[in-house]
Amino acid sequence: MSLKVALQMDPMESLNIAGDSTFAIMLSAQARGHRLYHYRPDDMTWRDDRLYAQAREVTVQRVEGNHYRFGATVRLDLGRDVDVVWMRQDPPFDLNYITATHLLERITGETLVVNDPASVRNAPEKLYVLDFARFMPPTMITRSLDETRAFLAEHGEIVVKPLYGNAGSAVFRIGQDGGNLAALVELFGQMWVESFMVQAFLKDVAKGDKRIVLVDGEVAGAINRIPGQGEIRSNLAAGGTAAKTDLTPDELEICAALGPELRQKGLLFVGIDVIGGKYLTEINVTSPTGIVAMDAFNGTDTGAMIWDAVERRLRERAA
Template sequence: MTLLFVADPLESFKTHKDTTFAMMREAASRGHHVWACEPADLVWVRGARVVARRARAITLTGQAERWFEVAAEGELALADTRAVIMRKDPPFDSEYFYATHLLGQAEREGARVFNKPAALRDHPEKLAILEFPQFIGPTLVTRSAEAVRAFHAEHQDIILKPLDGMGGMGIFRVGPDGLNLGSIVETLNQDGAQSLMVQKYLPEIVHGDKRVLVIDGEPVPFCLARIPQGSEIRGNLAAGGKGVAQPLSPRDREIATALGPILAARGLLLVGLDVIGDSLTEINVTSPTCFQEITQQTGFDVAKRFIDALEARLK
């Protein structure tokens, strides 16, 4: 069957760790036809269907450098594919938002899109945790500098982060001395123009910010603990964190099994839950990663599980 991946430029993939590449490789190994385009390629004209104006059919070479060859290139109607897999990396900016609306129109025309475009819009990765307060630590979302100061006075050691950040970008820690709190708030909330998230610092971060993958409501049995290195407070791999795969803890599994069926029922085939200690900190739905790291370290084939789930949804 034909699968269209909507993703970042193929030339930018780091295939030794890229999750979308792992999905493509598994799909191709089963004989599926792999196509790719970028969100900027999506076009709709009245009286016609949503198309990828520059879609590329690719074959995988098995080489590290030139990892793909273009077998065909041209316009492809999304409804003519068996599935569209939305894998554009964050940030969830205006263009990403508009792309979900084009994908939603493609759904009305008969396309099957994963993750579901409406669910992508309804689950911003920082704010989606608000629905599940029983699993999160002390958290504040606000534009108010005064509210942030009050939260700091109560909890003493806090983390501040923008709502549209990714890869650990823009994350600050402020300890009991409150050093630079005012300046950090001004930077993040743009003098009250933008909301930010504030959370109590969780010392368990030294053991890793765990990425728990949930595929069609079922947790992958291993997570990737992204452990901060040196003086860094961020465990994100993009920020230099060390990824260590490990079995899910009872609390990890409790969170994943509670949220998994709810999110899957909303059209979220793949979700990445971020857990520090016993607390859920984010719900990643745009382009969850860590397939290859978990597979390489444990032998559990995450991409196989994902394509199994995708095929089951398409029956």
Template sequence: MDFLFIADPLESFKIYKDTTLAMMRAAQGAGHRLWFCQSCQILWKDNFVVADCQTVAIKPSGTSWYELGEIEQRKLNSFSAVLMRTDPPFDIEYLNTTWMLSAAVRQGAVVMNNPAAIRDHSEKLSITEFPELIPPTLVTRELEAVQAFHQQHADIVVKPLDGMGGMGIFRVGPDGLNLASIVETLGENGARTLMVQRFLPEISQGDKRVLLIDGEVVPFALARIPQGSEIRGNLAAGGKGVAMPLTDSEKRVAERLAPLLNERGLFLVGLDLIGGYVTEINVTSPTCFVEITEQTGFDVAAFWLKALEKRLSLT
């Protein structure tokens, strides 16, 4: 099979832990042919969605871990599967790419995750569909609403809707110190919508990433545990990743959401749970394959590839 990976520049990959690279290695090891392009190389041309793409071979060792072929222009519907792995932020160009990919789907391309499903599932706002599974949450542009929420819950977290990797997350304790300043700055004086949630002390045990693949639940989570005085468990913010089996309650939540999200075209999902509460539903470029595999022996990339091959054999 021919797989096209739409991703960030290969030289930007953190090769010791990159999930997209783990996917590529698994697919190449199974005999599939890999192709690569960036989202800026997706074109509408001669009434088709095409990509200026290159074959990519993953090398076992050395200073350069990949080898690219010559640029070729291919229709997206000529690939066995197109894997959208561009990292957030979900800006206007990311949105434009999903519209192009939706056009490719209409032309018969198999794109995972489905671009329409990506658009329909804001990684932060999509949790509001499941209010019984989330912590007390407020979404607003209004400072007064945030202040009232703080008065009710005393200890809160404020974050932008388009942040990633823990960027822009602030905790405001019972003293309310700098609350107005934080909201005004993050919200650009009411121009941007913010999410506010009750602070969950269970973050000390980790912000757990639970992977859903083709409606199935990976049996291990990666707990991203904050270090020192930090409240953010995100690995990009210095959190320590510790893989562990899912608890019964985490498994129940994941098994409830997995088939539902899969039916909507979300083949790979990363649920974020703190203390059993769902805090985010990641659908753009979920990660943590490598950390879970290395610490538990459960080969997440192989699990993903087997599910992908099975799905493609049915289409």
């Protein structure tokens, strides 16, 4: 099955090919004979009840500094000219991102869009996880300094982070004395119109924050991301290091609970974050990462698993 695949993603020149999950997915697709087209969200146009993208065919190779080659620009009808559209641009999950989901939702009856754009829009990482609150650490979403102070008094130490941040940006630990809490809440209020998330600080984060990847609801593997010296953030983009890991019984229970719902929502490629072997903190559906390091440790091929799932979805749609 040779497919035409359009990727809505970040600029090709910005990719860190050593660890970028999108690049790994592209390599795997190309190895199967699929044709790849690259475009940015700003390249889309809705006109006459059709969604178009000014895209360029692209070929890729794992050669640093020479990892892609563009063909000529073509005007693709995303509903008729391609088999699969991938949403793989990084957050911020802002109005531009949300607008793209609305546009892509209009072609889901014609083209397979991964992840499903309506589900992506309705499942921001730090809000969708509330559907599984039974697995979460003590959590609060608020804009109130008084509520945050009361939460701190109850839990001793807390972590404060923006609802729509990514890659560990703007994540702060507040100690028992509450130093700088008022200033931090004031800053968050000035920087973002949304509420922010507050969670009890989990000391086990020093042992790592596990990224577990699920493909069409099934566990593909996991890595343990260990924070750098003096850090609480374990994101690889924030200086964390990856380590081989296995799943605990509690983590397997979390995956079993999430899997059927992820599949039903068309969330084919998802990364969840778990601390201490049992506390679910985020469900990443916009542009999850981590498969390159995970495959290196485990000897797996998550890219192949992803394309197997995509091709299975296409067969199901055609049946």
